Amino acid sequence: MYVPFENLPEESRVWIYQSNRKFSDVEIAEIENDLKAFLENWAAHGTSLEASYQLKYNRFIIIAVNQEVQAATGCSIDASVVFIQNLEKKYNVDLLDKMNVTFKQGEHIAHKPLLDFKKMVKEKSVTENTIVFNNLINNVQEFNESWEVPAMDSWHSRFF
Incomplete structure (x- = not known):
């Protein structure tokens, strides 16, 4: 079940x-429609998941689930990964490679392999003051407070 x-x-x-x-912008509109359709039908053990999404900077797909209503389980998480894999194929992009770093250079969003970073x-x-996107966050509170942070305040700090 999709919720704001x-x-x-x-x-x-x-x-x-x-x-x-x-x-x-055309791809974002299509992805938004696909996400809403997926989240409307996303379930764990037959129980609908209360879920939502955000699309940020025309580059990030953020999916969230209210675990108090129904926790996402192995099968439902697998279904979301299959959904993301289908987006990768449809748009010829990489969404699952965690060995990349995304950061701000002025108003520009840069995306580099970890070795290049x-x-x-x-x-x-x-x-250390470069704004990075900490994609290792786990919940909405961390997303709101710690997603876009100076490198020194995230896991990226180990490189300085």
Whole structure:
């Protein structure tokens, strides 16, 4: 069951998928329709999941589930991964590779393999104050407070 993102409790579980390229506005509209349709029918053991999504910067797909109503289970999580894999095929993008880093360079959103990001740190092209997207967050509260943070305040800090 789809609900507005802002109606989810802060403890709601979150999954973040980052694209290796920016989606066009047409693609975003299509993805939004597909997400709503998927979330309307998403269930765990036959019980509808109270879920929502956000699309950010034409690059990130954020899916959230209110675990207080019904927890996402192995099969329902698998279904969401299959949904994301289908988006990867449909739009020829990479959404599941966790070995990439996305960060801000001014108003531009940059997406680099982890090794390239490490080189940029050594070259001082990015600093501890560079805004990074911490896709390891687990719930809505962390998403709201700790998703877009200076590198020094996330797991990226180990590279400085």
